[in-house]
Amino acid sequence: MKHKLAILGFGTVGQGICEILRDKEVYLKNKYDFEFDIVAVSDLHFGNVYNPQGLDINELLGKGSQKTPFSTDIKDWDNLSMIKDSNATTILELTYTDLETGGPAMEHCRVALGAGKNIVTSNKGPAALAYPEMKKIADENGAQFLIEGTVCAGTPVINLSDGPLAGCEISKIRGILNGTTNYMLSEMEKGVGYDEVLKIAQDKGYAEADPTGDVEGHDAQGKVTILANIVMGASLKVSDIPCKGITEIKSEDMDNARNNNKRWKLIGSVENNNGEVKGSVSPEMIDLSHPLAGVMGATNALTFTTDLLGDVTIVGPGAGKIETGFSILTDLLRINRS
Amino acid sequence: MKHKLAILGFGTVGQGICEILRDKEVYLKNKYDFEFDIVAVSDLHFGNVYNPQGLDINELLGKGSQKTPFSTDIKDWDNLSMIKDSNATTILELTYTDLETGGPAMEHCRVALGAGKNIVTSNKGPAALAYPEMKKIADENGAQFLIEGTVCAGTPVINLSDGPLAGCEISKIRGILNGTTNYMLSEMEKGVGYDEVLKIAQDKGYAEADPTGDVEGHDAQGKVTILANIVMGASLKVSDIPCKGITEIKSEDMDNARNNNKRWKLIGSVENNNGEVKGSVSPEMIDLSHPLAGVMGATNALTFTTDLLGDVTIVGPGAGKIETGFSILTDLLRINRS
Numbered sequence: 001m002k003h004k005l006a007i008l009g010f011g012t013v014g015q016g017i018c019e020i021l022r023d024k025e026v027y028l029k030n031k032y033d034f035e036f037d038i039v040a041v042s043d044l045h046f047g048n049v050y051n052p053q054g055l056d057i058n059e060l061l062g063k064g065s066q067k068t069p070f071s072t073d074i075k076d077w078d079n080l081s082m083i084k085d086s087n088a089t090t091i092l093e094l095t096y097t098d099l100e101t102g103g104p105a106m107e108h109c110r111v112a113l114g115a116g117k118n119i120v121t122s123n124k125g126p127a128a129l130a131y132p133e134m135k136k137i138a139d140e141n142g143a144q145f146l147i148e149g150t151v152c153a154g155t156p157v158i159n160l161s162d163g164p165l166a167g168c169e170i171s172k173i174r175g176i177l178n179g180t181t182n183y184m185l186s187e188m189e190k191g192v193g194y195d196e197v198l199k200i201a202q203d204k205g206y207a208e209a210d211p212t213g214d215v216e217g218h219d220a221q222g223k224v225t226i227l228a229n230i231v232m233g234a235s236l237k238v239s240d241i242p243c244k245g246i247t248e249i250k251s252e253d254m255d256n257a258r259n260n261n262k263r264w265k266l267i268g269s270v271e272n273n274n275g276e277v278k279g280s281v282s283p284e285m286i287d288l289s290h291p292l293a294g295v296m297g298a299t300n301a302l303t304f305t306t307d308l309l310g311d312v313t314i315v316g317p318g319a320g321k322i323e324t325g326f327s328i329l330t331d332l333l334r335i336n337r338s
Numbered sequence: 339m340k341h342k343l344a345i346l347g348f349g350t351v352g353q354g355i356c357e358i359l360r361d362k363e364v365y366l367k368n369k370y371d372f373e374f375d376i377v378a379v380s381d382l383h384f385g386n387v388y389n390p391q392g393l394d395i396n397e398l399l400g401k402g403s404q405k406t407p408f409s410t411d412i413k414d415w416d417n418l419s420m421i422k423d424s425n426a427t428t429i430l431e432l433t434y435t436d437l438e439t440g441g442p443a444m445e446h447c448r449v450a451l452g453a454g455k456n457i458v459t460s461n462k463g464p465a466a467l468a469y470p471e472m473k474k475i476a477d478e479n480g481a482q483f484l485i486e487g488t489v490c491a492g493t494p495v496i497n498l499s500d501g502p503l504a505g506c507e508i509s510k511i512r513g514i515l516n517g518t519t520n521y522m523l524s525e526m527e528k529g530v531g532y533d534e535v536l537k538i539a540q541d542k543g544y545a546e547a548d549p550t551g552d553v554e555g556h557d558a559q560g561k562v563t564i565l566a567n568i569v570m571g572a573s574l575k576v577s578d579i580p581c582k583g584i585t586e587i588k589s590e591d592m593d594n595a596r597n598n599n600k601r602w603k604l605i606g607s608v609e610n611n612n613g614e615v616k617g618s619v620s621p622e623m624i625d626l627s628h629p630l631a632g633v634m635g636a637t638n639a640l641t642f643t644t645d646l647l648g649d650v651t652i653v654g655p656g657a658g659k660i661e662t663g664f665s666i667l668t669d670l671l672r673i674n675r676s
Contacts, residue, residue, distance in 0.1 A: 153647075155650060163501045164498050166370065167366070167664065167667045288632075289634055291629070291633065294629055296627055308660050310655055312493060312494070312654040312655075313651075315649075315652075316647055317650075325646070326506065330503075
């Protein structure tokens with residue numbers, strides 16, 4: 001099947017999925033009968049390009065790596081025109097995440113799904129703030145709203161829960177959802193203080209200049225909301241999730257954990273008690289024998305508690321250009337199968 | 339969709355899947371539009387029963403728990419008649435595993451697949467000894483040969499690799515594939531000797547009276563063969579996999595591991611080097627920081643090394659009536675989706 005793709009937002013993830021599609025073009029055709037044209041790219045910095053027959057992917061990536069704007073003669077098209085008036089059948093919504101308002105991604109998703117075009121996204125905004133609404137528009141218009149990349153990059157979490165774990169009822173999900181804070185806690189265990197660790201994390205590119213979203217737990221809070229709404233069918237808002245970050249953890253707390261064979265982790269949690277779904281984000285001392293305790297550095301992990309299998313834990317990358325790019329590919333292959 | 343099921347072998351797994359199907363009948367219909375009739379059961383101890391309209395599942399389970407034979411008037415039907423002449427569309431092959439010859443399960447699978455009937459199985463025999471042959475017969479006759487339960491009970495391994503991990507190329511799989519030996523190694527770390535630990539494992543029902551299959555690594559060897567052939571497309575025989583068990587591990591070895599921040603694990607491994615696939619089973623000292631090191635007791639775990647995601651590890655149960663029963667359900671739902 002041939003897919004006509006439009007990419008909104010040509011940053012790390014947008015360029016990551018383009019690299020994967022370029023490098024795996026033959027493999028994907030032979031193994032999965034998956035073919036594609038990238039017909040449109042729209043980006044604040046690079047500008048907009050459109051060719052209904054497909055753009056040259058190497059040329060796009062060349063501009064991306066050189067940070068030079070596209071040559072374009074369709075400057076008057078905005079993102080919404082690109083969605084509505086291009087011949088794209090699937091929109092990759094990869095603009096910046098805004099967990100307060102959802103940003104322009106909200107309208108991108110509404111317009112695309114309303115026009116019967118699939119959305120594949122790693123943008124947490126629409127998924128965390130409006131999953132039930134987006135799913136409804138998608139269902140009414142025969143489109144799909146696929147969001148594997150919003151939680152744990154491409155590590156299969158959502159597609160695990162409703163693929164291979166289908167048939168199990170999931171009563172609890174607990175996990176390490178933010179790689180930045182997990183890296184920081186791993187380093188703090190070695191005796192490095194919070195401020196110094198934060199600076200190292202910023203130097204390495206794990207933490208942003210304003211680290212609030214990570215260290216105060218808001219990033220994990222958005223992901224917990226997504227898991228509650230998509231895996232447990234809840235209708236929670238981000239503000240329904242009590243949230244505490246790692247900023248108050250002192251070296252005494254680290255010693256205390258070590259002396260008790262435990263380890264600090266920032267745990268995102270969702271629990272379904274007879275249909276009442278509650279979530280939270282908070283640092284916890286985890287017993288060293290628990291599978292989550294061994295997850296160090298920028299890695300993510302989630303434990304699903306199920307009725308038929310007991311606990312099933314998945315551990316994998318939580319960030320990265322290609323790792324998050326894969327989350328887009330996995331959802332494209334899901335569309336290709338259906 | 340309504341599935342007509344025949345069960346060959348009414349032991350732990352056969353009774354487990356029946357319990358799940360009975361308890362989840364309404365849930366499965368509502369959530370997945372999955373309906374079923376168990377039309378035939380055939381077992382060495384219980385005898386054979388057949389009703390094209392469906393048997394009473396509670397009556398079957400009652401006989402199972404009381405270990406009393408079925409009342410039957412079709413004593414002249416053998417398993418092959420049951421497969422060919424019943425109206426079953428999917429055969430659950432749950433007879434005993436024989437890793438030497440494959441046992442009668444080989445012919446059950448050949449005949450069912452040849453007649454265009456799906457096989458769902460947790461029996462390692464046909465999968466380890468003849469996966470390429472079985473897959474070929476299945477493909478030629480429009481049937482499916484599904485074997486999630488042959489590795490790590492119902493913990494998604496095979497359905498993870500060709501579902502949510504599709505698009506990744508898997509170059510290496512390493513894991514803890516045998517719960518009995520992992521339990522024994524976990525106990526030996528506490529200072530208990532091999533012979534004593536083996537006796538405890540036998541008392542708990544983890545190890546059989548003749549523990550050779552587990553402690554010499556043959557069970558893991560069969561699973562490595564299956565992973566090599568199904569995930570990496572190889573055509574290896576069980577005898578192609580060098581295999582060493584845990585019988586030679588002494589308390590000095592345990593001390594040595596502890597002093598080096600490591601831990602002994604019986605590791606099954608498959609590696610694909612440019613199309614040349616090799617497997618092995620051997621005890622290894624694993625660094626405590628590796629996700630597999632934290633997997634204790636009768637739990638199983640597998641790490642997939644992929645091109646796009648790096649390492650992805652899944653941890654879950656490796657045995658159990660309901661846990662292995664779920665492996666059958668997950669494959670039935672896969673048939674239901676396709």
